[in-house]
Amino acid sequence: MASSAEGAKVLNAYKEALATAASVSAYAMLARGMARELVPEELRAAVRWGASFLRSRLGTREKERHTIIIRRTVDKNHCAPFDDGSSLFEAARTYLATKINPRAVPRLRISRSPLFEPDGTCSWRTLLSMEDGGSTTDVFDGVEFCWMYMDAGGGGDNGNRGQGGSESLELSFDAEHADTALEKYVPFIMSAAEELRRQDRALKIFLNDGAGAWQGINHHHPATFDALAMDSALKQSVLDDLDRFLQRKEYYQRIGKAWKRGYLLYGPPGTGKSSLVAAMANYLRFNLYDLDLSGVFSNSYLQRLLIDMPNKSILVIEDIDCCFDTMSREGRNEDTYDDYHTGGYQQERKITLSGLLNFIDGLWSTTGEERIIVFTTNYKDRLDPALLRPGRMDMHVYMGYCGWEAFKTLARNYHLVDDHPLFPEIQELLAVVEVTPAEVSEMLLRSEDVDAALGVLMEFLQGRRHAPDEAKHNHDEAR
Ligand SMILES: Nc1ncnc2c1ncn2[C@@H]1O[C@H](COP(=O)(O)OP(=O)(O)OP(=O)(O)O)[C@@H](O)[C@H]1O
Structure with missing residues (x-):
């Protein structure tokens, strides 16, 4: 009896298994049917193609590989301790530092690397890099690039490079992607590294001196958009406007306009106009160029200052109503108002607001680089209508009392x-x-x-x- 009960149990288990198998295959059929119904034919074809591509790749021998060697350039004559950061080697090193996961790599190099400012000063930053023979991969445009660091002795940050040491980075990839590597990936690395260096740089504020040149000092203003006390919708619209502006290089090129954006900040003293300018600079990581027009006496002087302003910078002119006193202009020549008394003799000042704006438009439209101009005023109604005309200042931002x-x-x-x-x-x-x-x-x-x-x-x-x-x-x- 016991054995027949055992047999019945086994039979039941077998039947259950059969039933389960039947329902699994029914589900599979159902799923296939649903996939046919729901997934478009193009997508299914792409999946089939991907699978066959994978099969063919796995089945064939390894593809031909190409390698680009990027050597660190060393000035042996002058025993230069480092390059200025603009070489491809430095760019690649800067870029690869962001790809290294310190937790995943057992041996790493850490070194100090110079950051050269456009005004010639230098600051230092810490950079992670691979050890001799270390490698890492990076995927760009769907292509896998493999990087390897080689140090043939005498190199390294403390090594004596003047005595023939050589460091290099080797970039390898499937031969079929040579065009992508040279035409897209390398330029991408150069610009990504430039952007990283810019982000790392201490921000500066430049002021024009009496000799028509900019003098820069570090700008550590703590203002951020988060800390700014202002209407949140207005704050968001300024942020959105800045973001949109930065992404529209092609648009400005297409319509043939200078890639610049003008903001007019107005409101009573102490409402945060200067704080907003500082928050913009911190947000964009742009240097500030604070132009004091009372020390600018001619268009050529102004021209020199504007030409010396690099891209990715903010030109600020505070209290614009005081710089161009439209009230005192009546009866005077539009181009030569506002006499300036200096050292006992009179010097004619030939700058007008519309002249300034036209000038900026003309000058900046040739560079094709992004620039921002901010005017502030406590008295919007005293401004020259030329400034308020559509197309002059793109955004008017009212900074009001504390709500x-x-x-x-x-x-x-x-x-x-x-x-x-x-x-x-x-x-x-x-x-x-x-x-x-x-x-x-x-x-x-x-x-x-x-x-x-x-x-x-x-x-x-x-x-x-x-x-x-x-x-x-x-x-x-x-x-
Ligand atoms: N909207 C604000 N949000 C946060 N802090 C503010 C704001 N407005 C003013 N402050 C505080 O007051 C100080 C002075 O403000 P700020 O210089 O930005 O005002 P302003 O409008 O530019 O004044 P002015 O017209 O006199 O130049 C700031 O350093 C900051 O501490």
Whole structure:
């Protein structure tokens, strides 16, 4: 009996297995049918082609490979300790540093590499690279490129290259991709490395000196778009505009216009116009060129300054209403107004706003590189209409008094708070009192204790409500 029960169990298991197999094959048929219904024929053909391509590749012998050798250029005569970063070797090294995963590679080199600024100064950065014989792969345009680092002795960052050492990078790929390698991949590496170097560079702000040249100092302004207290929709539209501008090189080329974008920032003093300029520079990693027109006396002087401004930079002219006083122009020649007194003699200044703008258009349209120009003013209504005409300044950005949303950004920045029992009262006060973000910032900085700081701000706002000062007057004028 026991054995027949065993047999029945086995039979049942066998039947279950058969039933399972039947339903699996039914599902498979169903899936195939659905795939036929749902997946387009082109896609199925592509998959079939991919599979047969893979089979043919696996079945045949290895493809012919090509190798490009990129040697580090060393100036033996002058025993130059490094190149200026623009060689293909340095570009490839900079680019490959971003491809190395330090956790995946057991032996790596780490070295200091110079970063040369356009003004001739130099800073240093740390770079990871492969050891002698180390290799890594990179995929570009669907093609696999293999890189290998070779150090034939005497090289390396501390080696004596003047005595014949040689470092090289070897780039190998399937022979059929030689065109992609030379025409696309190598140029891509050069521009990617340039971009990486630009990102690594300390930002600078340049000011024009009395001799018609730019003098640069490091620009460590902490302003970021996140920290800017302004209407969030407006902030986003500035960011979107900058992003769109940077991606439109071909567009500007096609329509034959200079690849430049102009922003007019206006609003009362202390509302963040300069902070927005700094945030733009930090966001784009562009250097700032702060042009003081009071020291520019002729078009040739201005021309020299503008020509000396490299691409990927922001030209800023603050308080533009003061530079070109349209009120004092009446009765004067458009091209030669505003006498300038210097050293006891009179010198004629020949710069007009429209002249400046035309000049910038003409000069920058020939370079085909991206540049940004920002004008700031506290008094938009005092500006020359030439500046406000469509096509002159692409975006007008009003920086206004501190509203509720802007206050919350400042409270978060300075005290890391998103809520507080005093907030409702502060919100009510901000709806009726005009204070600048600079004033609010100052109150919030009065104490490190959030309760105390918000208390000080409350008092300030209440005082302002009862004795509104000229802030309102300024505000109306600035709009
Ligand atoms: N919108 C803002 N967001 C964050 N901080 C601000 C803002 N506005 C002003 N501040 C603070 O106030 C300081 C002065 O502001 P900023 O110089 O940017 O104003 P401005 O509008 O350019 O003034 P001015 O017209 O006098 O040049 C800034 O350094 C910053 O600390």
